[in-house]
Amino acid sequence: xxxxxxxxxxxxxxxxxxxxxxxxxxxxxxxxxxxxxxxxxxxxxxxxxxxxxxxxxxxxxxxxxxxxxxxxxxxxxxxxxxxxxxxxxxxxxxxxxxxxxxxxxxxxxxxxxxxxxxxxxxxxxxxxxxxxxxxxxxxxxxxxxxxxxxxxxxxxxxxxxxxxxxxxxxxxxxxxxxxxxxxxxxxxxxxxxxxxxxxxxxxxxxxxxxxxxxxxxxxxxxxxxxxxxxxxxxxxxxxxxxxxxxxxxxxxxxxxxxxxxxxxxxxxxxxxxxxxxxxxxxxxxxxxxxxxxxxxxxxxxxxxxxxxxxxxxxxxxxxxxxxxxxxxxxxxxxxxxxxxxxxxxxxxxxxxxxxxxxxxxxxxxxxxxxxxxxxxxxxxxxxxxxxxxxxxxxxxxxxxxxxxxxxxxxxxxxxxxxxxxxxxxxxxxxxxxxxxxxxxxxxxxxxxxxxxxxxxxxxxxxxxxxxxxxxxxxxxxxxxxxxxxxxxxxxxxxxxxxxxxxxxxxxxxxxxxxxxxxxxxxxxxxxxxxxxxxxxxxxxxxxxxxxxxxxxxxxxxxxxxxxxxxxxxxxxxxxxxxxxxxxxxxxxxxxxxxxxxxxxxxxxxxxxxxxxxxxxxxx
Numbered sequence: 368x369x370x371x372x373x374x375x376x377x378x379x380x381x382x383x384x385x386x387x388x389x390x391x392x393x394x395x396x397x398x399x400x401x402x403x404x405x406x407x408x409x410x411x412x413x414x415x416x417x418x419x420x421x422x423x424x425x426x427x428x429x430x431x432x433x434x435x436x437x438x439x440x441x442x443x444x445x446x447x448x449x450x451x452x453x454x455x456x457x458x459x460x461x462x463x464x465x466x467x468x469x470x471x472x473x474x475x476x477x478x479x480x481x482x483x484x485x486x487x488x489x490x491x492x493x494x495x496x497x498x499x500x501x502x503x504x505x506x507x508x509x510x511x512x513x514x515x516x517x518x519x520x521x522x523x524x525x526x527x528x529x530x531x532x533x534x535x536x537x538x539x540x541x542x543x544x545x546x547x548x549x550x551x552x553x554x555x556x557x558x559x560x561x562x563x564x565x566x567x568x569x570x571x572x573x574x575x576x577x578x579x580x581x582x583x584x585x586x587x588x589x590x591x592x593x594x595x596x597x598x599x600x601x602x603x604x605x606x607x608x609x610x611x612x613x614x615x616x617x618x619x620x621x622x623x624x625x626x627x628x629x630x631x632x633x634x635x636x637x638x639x640x641x642x643x644x645x646x647x648x649x650x651x652x653x654x655x656x657x658x659x660x661x662x663x664x665x666x667x668x669x670x671x672x673x674x675x676x677x678x679x680x681x682x683x684x685x686x687x688x689x690x691x692x693x694x695x696x697x698x699x700x701x702x703x704x705x706x707x708x709x710x711x712x713x714x715x716x717x718x719x720x721x722x723x724x725x726x727x728x729x730x731x732x733x734x735x736x737x738x739x740x741x742x743x744x745x746x747x748x749x750x751x752x753x754x755x756x757x758x759x760x761x762x763x764x765x766x767x768x769x770x771x772x773x774x775x776x777x778x779x780x781x782x783x784x785x786x787x788x789x790x791x792x793x794x795x796x797x798x799x800x801x802x803x804x805x806x807x808x809x810x811x812x813x814x815x816x817x818x819x820x821x822x823x824x825x826x827x828x829x830x831x832x833x834x835x836x837x838x839x840x841x842x843x844x845x846x847x848x849x850x851x852x853x854x855x856x857x858x859x860x861x862x863x864x865x866x867x868x869x870x871x872x873x874x875x876x877x878x879x880x881x882x883x884x885x886x887x888x889x890x891x892x893x894x895x896x897x898x899x900x901x902x903x904x905x906x907x908x909x910x911x912x913x914x915x916x917x918x919x920x921x922x923x924x925x926x927x928x929x930x931x932x933x934x935x936x937x938x939x940x941x942x943x944x945x946x947x948x949x950x951x952x953x954x955x956x957x958x959x960x961x962x963x964x965x966x967x968x969x970x971x972x973x974x975x976x977x978x979x980x981x982x983x984x985x986x
Contacts, residue, residue, distance in 0.1 A: 374553045375413060375550075376552055379414025380412070388557065392418065392424070395408075398428075402428065402448065402451065405424070413547070417549060417552050421560075426650070429443055432451075434636075441647050442649075559651075568797070572763055575776070576777065578728075579600045581601070581602060582602065582603045584602065590809075593787075597732075598787060600784075601776070602782070605718075606672075606675075606783055609720075610670070612781065616723070621639065621642055623667065624665055625638065625639065629641065629656055629660075629697075630656070632654045645699075645799060650703070651703070652704070652753060652754035654704070655704045659693045659695065661697035668697070672803060682809065682854065683807065685846045685847065686843065691831075693829075693831070694830070695804065698800075698803070699801045702797065702799060704796050705794045707758070708751055709791070710733075711786060712806070712828075713808075713820065713828060713829065714816045715806040715816060716785070716786060716809070718805055719783070720804070721779065721780055721783075721802045722801045723799075725777055725778065726794045727776075727777050727797055728776055728777070728784070728792060728794050729766065730773055730792040731771065731773050732771065732791075738762045739758055740791070746827060747827055810857070810858070813854065814861065817840070817843070817858070820840035823837060823840060
């Protein structure tokens with residue numbers, strides 16, 4: 368969004384205005400500037416104020432320096448400042464109701480001058496939208512405009528005077544706060560995260576629902592109708608007997624996990640911290656709980672669900688819990704979180720059971736890469752937009768225009784989705800959602816998994832330690848031979864049958880090609896270049912232009928004798944050399960015929976009428 372006034376960006380950045388917004392953010396985010404220096408930079412100008420207070424910068428600092436060991440304080444900037452001691456450790460109110468309440472007696476302990484420089488940097492996330500009367504950005508309460516305009520007041524702040532206390536009195540978690548008003552600053556790069564985090568999802572993104580929903584499917588019916596054809600389906604009754612349906616809520620899980628750590632964004636984090644983050648974050652792509660160890664942390668949860676009978680066979684389970692690749696996860700995330708486009712690991716299939724919330728799914732069949740997604744040639748890496756919302760904004764319209772239309776739907780609580788092997792898929796949480804997912808290898812999918820593992824490329828194998836990836840194929844084959852030789856024998860028999868069919872298809876393709884060549888020669892158009900069967904003017908058997916006709920091993924074909932029709936010439940092998948088809952014990956065949964004017968006379972090059980043909984083939 369751009370207003371009508373001039374852009375203050377260049378004047379505020381000075382000599383650094385030659386740098387693009389992306390490069391400037393990259394320089395600010397590499398860690399060369401600490402929080403104190405970044406806070407001071409925010410006081411230089413309104414342009415630097417907007418850049419230095421971008422939430423993504425502070426989010427990166429928290430994750431890089433603190434990992435999951437932080438106390439969520441409503442924004443990433445304030446979380447960093449409080450967690451590192453740069454701001455006083457006031458009581459952080461986690462519930463939405465208490466965060467909105469005023470604490471009139473909130474006192475602030477004076478801090479050092481360098482800490483004040485970081486504290487005065489107020490959020491300006493919304494300022495990047497352009498000509499706004501008041502920003503909606505996060506961060507500590509700011510009087511940066513006043514402090515830059517009044518040097519005496521800034522000096523009082525450095526001395527820890529009363530103005531410092533007034534500056535820090537209103538902070539997130541302790542009531543309302545003021546933000547610096549910024550007019551005339553425009554940046555699409557800074558605006559897009561705010562836009563993607565706050566926009567209302569269009570109805571067009573949510574209306575399509577073209578997946579099968581089935582109930583009462585027996586394992587055999589499921590295998591025949593969906594697993595063998597490799598088609599997605601939602602089972603609407605697979606979770607009906609799960610205790611988790613009625614028990615698992617945020618409150619229940621908070622009691623089960625407490626402050627024990629779960630895996631969030633590939634880092635351990637106390638579950639209580641993550642719940643606090645979920646309730647108040649404004650991220651474009653919120654952190655996502657994707658925990659593979661949830662049953663080890665809270666064993667009682669394993670009693671609240673069971674694997675549906677349609678997915679009861681999991682051959683990776685023969686390796687044992689400690690040796691098999693990771694296969695089950697507890698998934699929890701706030702609105703706008705989710706999984707970007709990917710294919711499930713190790714050529715496995717999966718099921719995904721939604722306990723509460725709503726998820727928008729988009730799925731593409733194997734071999735059809737979604738628009739805006741760029742996998743590397745070996746499939747080890749996938750480049751996608753930063754967030755799911757950004758993908759929908761920029762690429763969703765292309766799903767209506769491509770040759771392959773995706774399967775789309777919104778999953779509801781109590782629905783269990785079958786995700787076939789090789790399918791690209793993404794899932795966007797439309798509201799806070801919780802799900803269970805599990806990958807598996809059945810006898811149907813075993814050939815694909817074995818072929819994938821046989822490549823012995825450890826960078827493509829996932830879910831186990833690096834030293835275990837190279838020999839996963841050997842270990843899997845060994846345990847199959849020991850415990851399920853019948854399944855392995857059936858797979859090998861199917862593979863041999865497939866190879867035999869391929870050989871037969873290749874043989875038929877060769878003979879089909881031969882027949883096409885022969886028929887094309889037999890039905891050559893009459894107005895084609897005439898050929899004389901016999902001695903040409905230039906001598907030797909072959910075409911009228913004097914080029915000798917050669918075939919098979921290079922012998923020159925002799926001309927036919929007598930005035931005979933094409934059928935007789937062809938049937939007698941006239942025109943074939945004695946070494947490659949003129950006799951019956953050769954390795955090929957040769958035939959020739961001619962067509963001419965009235966009376967069946969053979970046309971000659973001199974006459975300009977009629978024509979002829981000669982063909983040889985050797986094996």
